[in-house]
Amino acid sequence: MPFISIEGIDGSGKTEQVKLLVEHLRSAGQSVLQTKEPDGGQLGAEVRAILTRPDRRLDPVEQLLLVSAARFDHVQSIIRPALANGQWVISDRFIDSTYAFQVAVSDVDLHQLFRSTRDIVVGSTLPDLTIILDLPIEVARNRRGQRHDGVADPAEATRDFAAIQDALLTVALENPRRCHLIDADQSPSAVARDIWQLVEPFLRDSPATH
Numbered sequence: 001m002p003f004i005s006i007e008g009i010d011g012s013g014k015t016e017q018v019k020l021l022v023e024h025l026r027s028a029g030q031s032v033l034q035t036k037e038p039d040g041g042q043l044g045a046e047v048r049a050i051l052t053r054p055d056r057r058l059d060p061v062e063q064l065l066l067v068s069a070a071r072f073d074h075v076q077s078i079i080r081p082a083l084a085n086g087q088w089v090i091s092d093r094f095i096d097s098t099y100a101f102q103v104a105v106s107d108v109d110l111h112q113l114f115r116s117t118r119d120i121v122v123g124s125t126l127p128d129l130t131i132i133l134d135l136p137i138e139v140a141r142n143r144r145g146q147r148h149d150g151v152a153d154p155a156e157a158t159r160d161f162a163a164i165q166d167a168l169l170t171v172a173l174e175n176p177r178r179c180h181l182i183d184a185d186q187s188p189s190a191v192a193r194d195i196w197q198l199v200e201p202f203l204r205d206s207p208a209t210h
């Protein structure tokens, strides 16, 4: 079954769009597993707590290894079983977040470490489709300020979102078959409509289950 990831800087609307996409797929009769990273699996919840602590800045190498360990658990215990069980998997963030948040902003060249951990941790379980929400960093900052739900991330204030956004644009350019940029500076329903245009073709191979 299709595996879809949604990426974007913090505040770009991923949570909102994952919710709308999952609702749309379920109303089309599909069985869907909604998940997220870094805290989609049990280990990831602990890793997210470490990553988002305001009082301790981890080196990108430490971050990459921690999120990779969490992803290994997430892929093994949540994503692969759901796909094997005939469910769609929709993940709020996946491997491209690691490239953008750890590899692209590191002073040390982490590309080789990234590729080898990705091959072992993800293997062939790459998303069929990755949607990258593209939003000016100031708009995302304003939206983060308005956000009342979700789990707080005090480390947001320290992140270089311009560099992270650039890295996501690079990912889109380098993976044109898998990754698609969506203009997120529109109403939630307009963004959802653009996402649905990319997702709908996958429905042809996915008969409704109810």
Ligand SMILES: Nc1ncnc2c1ncn2[C@@H]1O[C@H](COP(=O)(O)OP(=O)(O)O)[C@@H](O)[C@H]1O
Pocket (backbone or CB within 6 Å): 008, 009, 010, 011, 012, 013, 014, 015, 016, 017, 143, 144, 146, 147, 148, 150, 184, 185, 186, 187, 188, 189, 191
């Ligand atoms: N298209 C949109 N237009 C305006 N506000 C939005 C839009 N999408 C989401 N929001 C709001 O912006 C804030 C951040 O959105 P959220 O989905 O939590 O982003 P993320 O998960 O990427 O951090 C929330 O308060 C949400 O209600």
Ligand SMILES: Cc1cn([C@H]2C[C@H](O)[C@@H](COP(=O)(O)OP(=O)(O)O)O2)c(=O)[nH]c1=O
Pocket (backbone or CB within 6 Å): 009, 010, 011, 014, 015, 037, 038, 051, 052, 063, 067, 092, 093, 094, 095, 097, 098, 099, 101, 102, 150, 153, 156
């Ligand atoms: C998956 C992943 C997340 N992160 C970071 C990005 C986020 O700032 C933080 C928490 O993710 P998340 O809860 O998705 O934040 P938000 O809802 O604000 O977008 O974890 C990484 O640094 N590397 C990764 O590989």
